[in-house]
Amino acid sequence: MKAGLLRHWLEIQSPTVSGDGYSGVVKTWATVPGLEAVPAAIDAISGREFLAADRELAGASWRITLRETPGVTVEPNMRGVELDGDAPRTFDFVAILPSHAREQLTIAATGGTSQP
Numbered sequence: 001m002k003a004g005l006l007r008h009w010l011e012i013q014s015p016t017v018s019g020d021g022y023s024g025v026v027k028t029w030a031t032v033p034g035l036e037a038v039p040a041a042i043d044a045i046s047g048r049e050f051l052a053a054d055r056e057l058a059g060a061s062w063r064i065t066l067r068e069t070p071g072v073t074v075e076p077n078m079r080g081v082e083l084d085g086d087a088p089r090t091f092d093f094v095a096i097l098p099s100h101a102r103e104q105l106t107i108a109a110t111g112g113t114s115q116p
Contacts, residue, residue: 012031014075015078062111064107
């Protein structure tokens, strides 16, 4: 994989679920050791806008490609937070895509914003 394609920096986070003391569930995010700042290629696949619950919503599908890290497993329930720019984007991982290149990892992700 060419280094020039990896122009974004991501922090990979995994969810931690705990109780809140009132039979509720609290989800927090912790950085995966070894994946604090990894170079990645982020490409938009598709986007859409729609109205729901009296709000305008937008969503996008992304393809994220990064180098595989030995000993670290990336799972679909994780997320990536972009470290570039003033307003970091968050990508929720949906699936790990099969890849013909052994040293790279391709991830299908979603991300979107809502406006009141």
